[in-house]
Amino acid sequence: MPDTPETPGPHEPSLDEQIAAYQREFRDLDPQVEKVVSALGRLNRRMNVAYGRQVAALGISNAEWEVLKTLVVSGAPYRLGPGELAKRLGLTPAAMTHRIDRMAGEGLVTRDRDENNRVRVIVELTDEGRTKWLEAMRMASSFEEDLLQDLAAEERAGLGEMLTRLLRRVEDAQPDAGGRLTDLD
Amino acid sequence: MPDTPETPGPHEPSLDEQIAAYQREFRDLDPQVEKVVSALGRLNRRMNVAYGRQVAALGISNAEWEVLKTLVVSGAPYRLGPGELAKRLGLTPAAMTHRIDRMAGEGLVTRDRDENNRVRVIVELTDEGRTKWLEAMRMASSFEEDLLQDLAAEERAGLGEMLTRLLRRVEDAQPDAGGRLTDLD
């Protein structure tokens, strides 16, 4: 026995190996379904690592980039309240408070009381924040185009269509799930 | 003016609205690419929420479920070291130590020193852990089949094939990214 007998296999399993292992333990598993789901999960994880690396070069974190994106999507004048931000980002209001603190300290956003309703707070993107978003977006979109390079135009269309169909299905199943990730019932 | 004038639009943007907003700020964006990427991200988030809800019913967290899955994939006798687990899960060894502590306390795994090499530690799935995995897997796979219900068999195949092609592309681009999520260069 030349190989280390006690070490099972210090070998990162491929997608197919993973699915085969599941099937050995759970006969009813549909390998085609599992392949889609597992590929989706792995792909997403790798992409987040890649995004993290890229935006780190701009001196921001993935978490901060998410806030910038949300404010940009809200459109000019790029203002949202902490509560609304928290809801869209899937965070608790407490976490949002802290994140805004940090980002305000870095000059990416401003935080002010709403003069019309002094209970509300307005978080607004600064010019610097908008610039960071643009730089991050440039890097991200070039990465994304590179990623999809091997897919023909009609494949991209089909892929986008199928994914949005799946998305619609989960959204219908859990109407509120745009909310907090921890909103577990 | 009946509507609140200062509130931009407390309205969760749809995928298409989001992409349209990006395009207003960044002309060079390819909407087809962005649609694929954004749908993928949203879908993944919703699915994680759904998984979290389901496994919570079994008294475990998503994080714990990931550990169970990794041990099951490793095959009988369901043993891996903390370091290997950490690498596969994208965690630091320190986080792994803590997570194993918790799971050992709950009886899902055991943690023992390797008698052949007392520097090493062996984490092994217990019967209870294996049962939990099976229950979680049952729920997950039925959720997943329901999710893919609207896709014809050939669509599922095409989707799986495209996703694995994308996965291969990111993996080639960052050969080590199976590692820690924070391994940002």
Add this chain to the structure above:
DNA sequence: TCCGAAGACTTCAACAGTAAAGTTCGAAGC
């Protein structure tokens, strides 16, 4: 007018994760 309730954040304590330093055991050289 005043009071009570609700809404929108913030604060606080506890928990999960990271980075870096510490510990322990095994292996390789002198």
Add this chain to the structure above:
DNA sequence: GCTTCGAACTTTACTGTTGAAGTCTTCGGA
């Protein structure tokens, strides 16, 4: 055989997130 090096995990200090309690403002009724 002793020592030094390195590998594998643990510990420590700090960051970010959660859940619950607290604060402040507004609104509606007595």
